[in-house]
Amino acid sequence: MTEIAVLTPDPEDSSYRGQWPGVLERLQAALTDVGVTTHPTPWVDHIEDAAGLKGFPLILPVLVWGYHRDHARFMQATRTWTDAGLPLANPASVLGWNSDKSYLGRLAERGVRIPRTIWTDGVTSEQVDAAFDELGAETLVVKPTVSGGAWRTLRLNRGDLLTDPPVGPAMIQPYLSSMETEGETSLLFFGGRFSHAVNKRPVPGDFRIQVQFGGSYETVVPPEDALAFAAKVLAAVDEPLLYARIDLARDAGGEWVLMEAELIEPDFYLKNDPRAGGGFGDAVRALLDRV
Template sequence: MLDVIILTDERYVEPKKKNEYIDNVIVEDGLVLKALENLGLKVKKIAWSDASFDWTQTKIALFRTTWDYAEKFTEFSDWLIDVSIKTQLINDYETIIWNLDKHYLDDLKDKGVNVVETYFIEPKDQRTLKQIHQELGWRDTVLKPAISAAAKDTFKLTPENVTDHEDRFAHLINDESMMLQPFQRSVTERGEISLMMIGKEYTHAVLKIAKAGDFRVQDDFGGTVKDYTPSQAEIDLAVAAVNACQTTPLYARVDIVNDNGGNPAISELELVEPEMWFRKNEKAAEMLASEIHKIFQH
């Protein structure tokens, strides 16, 4: 019987090919694994999609680098229901289900948390992108699915290119919810801030910067990362976002940009499998392990 399974995707279990990206994944998972083992827990790293593993044989399944779930979403959803019955998930099942769908931004807004202005377009909507922009009075925007990862099907729209994306939008909106946000100028001017939280405690932060000519800050698209010291207002906003969750997540990454009014605003609250940059603050991995260890002491 294991105490903790660190959940990853099959590409990162025993990768034959190595690059900086994969090396970082191995380091991140390794820091968490070591911190848990140092507290006397029996730990193993397994792909969530590993059909050979009996999930009743671990007390906790900890989501870390399950970054292929978006491409296998139906399979992942079915697995999630099944595994939630067999073991304890961290973060918990209800939190994961809530956080997988970006409609959670409306929930945060309803609780008084400043989020990036967002308009949701629901399945089967017959309007064109041009019509929706005219109704909202918006010009430069970003369109993406309400359930997505790693900027999949994410487009920056302008009055000049909106018609180029109508066919793709019509295909996507037939089956899924989409979200439209005014393009936040600070994303290209300054970048996006990620604040890491263990429970309700801020641990460290990074600034993600898109490569020249792009607006996507993910390293998949050439983005870079720098250490960052957040303002008190940014820390307070991250704490407010975590406090607005129905149950306090054991870990969270809070992504913040300056909105077009110049105020810090939540762009994403990542509670499922966020990159946490533990390699930039190993103490945060130890704090996460300590919080998990407390579960075994109750």
């Protein structure tokens, strides 16, 4: 058996305490099938010193949940891991830039369609009021560029007061009503190969699709145009990726747009994977065999 490291949440962060151990168990089961065991270790134990991670042939950062609430230290950790030349997959450089949603703008410059977006260093009521007309929308979504799991994300209708806005850099987008009617579709890729897709929908009256807010998840066969769109997203990323979750939705014109390219710590939705993580295990085994 080959032992690898898996980076886990800060033990002091109770937000996901009831959720991530089950995700880890599903990952471990998939890896055991390909002769791989895991050494879980909190990412916060390796911020300034990478010595505790040296010697592992592979380090998976797939459970650094909550990093967005400790972003400065997370960025410091990615620099430490880069300088130490650690075998992270996905690479530490990817973890760094993918942690700030401004990367969507750079992907857009490479031809990836995203929702119309206003970027701001700090959300104001005046900006939001103007955004309705600028974006031609009656409902907006406002969220920090560093976020996760709908953290500090607001849905605002024209005339709503802006209360408890995101602090610091943020983005303003039209709310896509298709999230309620068609949902968001997540396509999972391991080692560059498509594995499975999940459609996620919010409970009636809500806009958040995450399971902690009652969102429902269903395994689906994605249409060919969704697969082609996701392939275009992956092609726009320069670094090699062991895993990727590409989250898509349809805009008001019925076109696919990229909501997120989740390359740090996405839930792979292995409960919905017909192979129960077999594709992920195969990709890890192939990477280990190459190195």
